[in-house]
Amino acid sequence: MTTLTLTQGDITREHADALVNAANSSLLGGGGVDGAIHRRGGPEILAECRRLRASHYGKGLATGQAVATTAGRLNARWVIHTVGPVFSHEEDRSELLSSCYRESLRVADELGARTIAFPAISTGAYGWPPQDAARVAVEAVRVADTAVGEVRFVLFDDRTYEAFAAQVR
Numbered sequence: 001m002t003t004l005t006l007t008q009g010d011i012t013r014e015h016a017d018a019l020v021n022a023a024n025s026s027l028l029g030g031g032g033v034d035g036a037i038h039r040r041g042g043p044e045i046l047a048e049c050r051r052l053r054a055s056h057y058g059k060g061l062a063t064g065q066a067v068a069t070t071a072g073r074l075n076a077r078w079v080i081h082t083v084g085p086v087f088s089h090e091e092d093r094s095e096l097l098s099s100c101y102r103e104s105l106r107v108a109d110e111l112g113a114r115t116i117a118f119p120a121i122s123t124g125a126y127g128w129p130p131q132d133a134a135r136v137a138v139e140a141v142r143v144a145d146t147a148v149g150e151v152r153f154v155l156f157d158d159r160t161y162e163a164f165a166a167q168v169r
Ligand code: AR6
Pocket: 009, 010, 011, 012, 022, 023, 024, 029, 030, 031, 032, 033, 034, 035, 036, 084, 119, 120, 121, 122, 123, 124, 125, 126, 127, 128, 154, 155, 156, 157, 160
């Protein structure tokens, strides 16, 4: 049984086995939640991302995929980096967004993580409307076959929090 919980705030303040980062394919950091995770987690995370790039992801991590590193100084054992799709009006990319959640949970299972915290992937710089992103995220977690016992969504702003709350009510 997987319990789904919601909280509003900064994911870098959370305690969980794994914290998910809304990264980009370079794995070399950026703004938003990615910037916050690297800032608070410290340089060990970036160092491991660089090693992963060199060994496995020379062309970058593909959209919808996920990979784990140390969590550095964060209150977690791992950071799972996933690359959300940029929102498009022309094309339905929700399967890729769903894949971010599914693949992050698959990586979490491989690691033996029992608690995981997700931000609202793709709802910032990548422009996904929060209601639709929340629908895809909650559905992806509900149907996932995972040993993770608690999936926590950590929503930064009121609008995104409300969008997720409407889905789990
Ligand atoms: N804790 C939780 N959620 C946060 C935090 C935080 N500390 N900071 C922002 N958010 P974004 P994306 C929310 O832009 O849309 C980066 O530059 C934010 O309000 O972080 O997937 C990457 O390097 C929003 O609801 O990620 C990529 O280039 C959500 O997190 C690109 O942005 C996601 O916003 C990825 O874009």
